[in-house]
Amino acid sequence: MSYHSRLKKDLAGAAAEGLLTPEQADRVWERSYSKRAFASFKAVHFIGAAAGLFVALGLILVVASNWDKIGAIAKMGAFLLLFWGAAEACLRLESKPAAAVPLETLWFFMPVLGIGLYAQIFNLSGDPVRPYLLWAALSAPLAVLSKRPLAAHLTAILLFTTLYWGTLGSSNMLSLGAPRINEAVQPLWHWALALGVLGAGVAVYPGKKTGLPLGASAVWLFMMLVADTAIKLRSSALILLAGMSLAVLWLAWGERGDGEKPVLPLTVWTGAVYAMTFFWHYKTHDYGGYGAETTSAGGGLALLLFAGALATVLLRKQRVLPEGQTEDYLAKGLLAGSMLCAFLLFDATEAAAKLLAVIANLILAAFGAACIVSGAKNSDEKLINRGVAVITLTAVTRFIDLFGGLLKSGVAFIVTGLAFGVLAYLVNKGRKALIESVKK
Amino acid sequence: MNKLRIALGVQLLFFAAWGGWLLSSRNSDSPEFYLETVPVDPRDLISGTYVALTYDISTPRAGNCSFRDKFGPVFVKLENRGKTANTEAGPVPVYEAADCSDNPPQEPGWAAATMRHGFGGMSAAYGIEKFFLNENDPRKDAASGSVIAKVKIGHGRKLVLLDLVKKI
Numbered sequence: 001m002s003y004h005s006r007l008k009k010d011l012a013g014a015a016a017e018g019l020l021t022p023e024q025a026d027r028v029w030e031r032s033y034s035k036r037a038f039a040s041f042k043a044v045h046f047i048g049a050a051a052g053l054f055v056a057l058g059l060i061l062v063v064a065s066n067w068d069k070i071g072a073i074a075k076m077g078a079f080l081l082l083f084w085g086a087a088e089a090c091l092r093l094e095s096k097p098a099a100a101v102p103l104e105t106l107w108f109f110m111p112v113l114g115i116g117l118y119a120q121i122f123n124l125s126g127d128p129v130r131p132y133l134l135w136a137a138l139s140a141p142l143a144v145l146s147k148r149p150l151a152a153h154l155t156a157i158l159l160f161t162t163l164y165w166g167t168l169g170s171s172n173m174l175s176l177g178a179p180r181i182n183e184a185v186q187p188l189w190h191w192a193l194a195l196g197v198l199g200a201g202v203a204v205y206p207g208k209k210t211g212l213p214l215g216a217s218a219v220w221l222f223m224m225l226v227a228d229t230a231i232k233l234r235s236s237a238l239i240l241l242a243g244m245s246l247a248v249l250w251l252a253w254g255e256r257g258d259g260e261k262p263v264l265p266l267t268v269w270t271g272a273v274y275a276m277t278f279f280w281h282y283k284t285h286d287y288g289g290y291g292a293e294t295t296s297a298g299g300g301l302a303l304l305l306f307a308g309a310l311a312t313v314l315l316r317k318q319r320v321l322p323e324g325q326t327e328d329y330l331a332k333g334l335l336a337g338s339m340l341c342a343f344l345l346f347d348a349t350e351a352a353a354k355l356l357a358v359i360a361n362l363i364l365a366a367f368g369a370a371c372i373v374s375g376a377k378n379s380d381e382k383l384i385n386r387g388v389a390v391i392t393l394t395a396v397t398r399f400i401d402l403f404g405g406l407l408k409s410g411v412a413f414i415v416t417g418l419a420f421g422v423l424a425y426l427v428n429k430g431r432k433a434l435i436e437s438v439k440k
Numbered sequence: 441m442n443k444l445r446i447a448l449g450v451q452l453l454f455f456a457a458w459g460g461w462l463l464s465s466r467n468s469d470s471p472e473f474y475l476e477t478v479p480v481d482p483r484d485l486i487s488g489t490y491v492a493l494t495y496d497i498s499t500p501r502a503g504n505c506s507f508r509d510k511f512g513p514v515f516v517k518l519e520n521r522g523k524t525a526n527t528e529a530g531p532v533p534v535y536e537a538a539d540c541s542d543n544p545p546q547e548p549g550w551a552a553a554t555m556r557h558g559f560g561g562m563s564a565a566y567g568i569e570k571f572f573l574n575e576n577d578p579r580k581d582a583a584s585g586s587v588i589a590k591v592k593i594g595h596g597r598k599l600v601l602l603d604l605v606k607k608i
Contacts, residue, residue: 065574065575068574068577072463073463076455076459079455080452080455080456083451083452083455084448084452087444087448087451088448091444091445091448107448110451111451111455114455118455118458118459118462119570119572120490120572121462121572122462122466122600123568123570123571123572123600123601124462124567124570125565125567125568125569125570126554126565126567126569127554138451138454141443141444141447141450141451142444142447145443145444145447146444170557171556171557186511187511187512
């Protein structure tokens with residue numbers, strides 16, 4: 001059940017019990033509901049948007065099927081007329097979303113329709129990425145100027161999709177990977193173009209929400225560091241350091257725009273620490289063969305990311321736990337620790353990797369416990385649930401991962417259950433003490 | 441609203457200008473000639489039906505061409521060296537790559553291309569690697585060596601693909 005469905009149900013329940021008047025319940029729900037990303041969208045608008053998309057695609061196919069029967073100038077003229085008609089109707093019906101939304105969708109797709117049409121008429125071919133970049137460039141004014149966030153969302157998706165697809169390919173104007181293993185890297189202007197597309201994708205994303213575009217950028221950069229590019233990393237320690245630093249940077253700087261906690265970046269960071277716990281099984285490898293050398297640019301960038309993330313942890317307000325001096329120290333320590341323990345891998349011994357795994361387990365345990373305690377203190381049920389989930393997942397994984405046998409696993413479950421019991425007792429005791437101190 | 445109308449005007453102007461440029465390039469006063477080509481048959485929901493074409497001139501070897509191993513723009517000299525093909529309209533000249541240059545002389549016959557990596561190593565792309573046709577057109581299933589491409593050199597020394605002609 002979604003948040004808003006639950007809220008509506010809770011408000012209806014509160015109104016039924018007389019805690020709120022039905023009018024107040026309605027107003028609270030309306031206030032919360034209107035702050036969503038697609039606040040003004042109703043089901044009919046989504047259906048309308050789909051209608052616009054289907055009409056655009058259908059037109060392409062209709063034109064293609066009648067290819068031989070229509071002259072070049074007639075096709076281009078019809079296209080320009082249709083383009084103008086759709087856009088003009090969208091502008092005139094601005095106040096009627098049921099019509100304006102599908103028309104704006106059609107307007108957004110008109111440039112690519114035109115590019116495809118011209119390619120058919122004149123038998124054009126060439127770089128596969130270029131039409132999509134041209135489409136994004138032509139649609140950017142609509143994305144920036146439209147009152148609705150629809151075109152901005154679509155343009156951002158288009159730019160990021162093109163960025164991922166293009167940079168991971170090997171023979172287009174955005175390619176950053178070597179055409180073949182260890183072969184010459186792509187020209188420098190490919191990087192400039194890729195960074196331009198990345199910047200445009202972030203800039204065009206609507207509102208002040210930096211969370212998703214920043215996350216998409218971080219994931220893209222990590223992929224470039226791992227792939228056979230000019231910034232490739234081939235050291236486990238540097239890959240881990242860069243990955244953890246990016247996770248911390250995303251967590252620190254990604255804003256949702258609604259004041260809510262950064263759930264996705266926090267989950268990714270937790271997942272990254274969780275993945276580190278598997279370094280218990282790490283074996284020293286000879287990484288020769290596949291693009292064996294870390295480039296100086298890649299190594300420098302990884303260290304730069306680490307420095308940036310560390311400075312962010314030290315100087316910026318932490319967003320892992322609720323505010324509080326103890327929470328701040330703990331959260332900053334956990335974040336810094338999650339990055340610093342990557343340095344253990346520079347030794348590249350199995351003992352160092354085991355120590356890294358132990359530290360990762362401790363970070364998860366400390367994070368989980370801190371969530372439970374802090375959640376109890378702040379009456380934040382979701383935070384408590386998060387803490388319990390992290391500790392349970394870590395414990396269950398370790399039982400399966402390390403102990404294996406029924407007897408050992410059984411004993412470990414009992415020990416963990418008792419630890420949970422003690423934790424629950426301490427949390428309850430702390431909560432009562434807090435209530436008492438407030439009463440005094 | 442006015443700004444959006446200006447944006448719309450820019451979009452329409454772009455397509456009108458681009459269409460005009462492509463039309464004038466196709467109708468430019470330059471000789472038409474033919475190229476050996478090998479078609480294959482990919483399809484694309486967005487683009488419609490087309491045959492992908494590879495050319496002998498895509499891997500030029502003559503003159504300075506064999507030393508090219510860098511990405512980026514290049515100019516290829518195309519000329520007839522006596523090769524012909526029989527079509528319904530009679531024998532026609534088939535052009536071949538004769539030389540490559542970064543800065544070609546101001547004389548006709550030089551076509552702009554881009555060196556890029558393909559499956560078989562570096563190849564020259566001319567922007568004529570797709571020929572769009574009706575899905576019922578028999579040329580869609582043309583066997584290797586059974587068709588030749590009719591082209592001309594248009595604006596900016598770019599090759600313009602005019603037709604795919606069956607050999608007899």
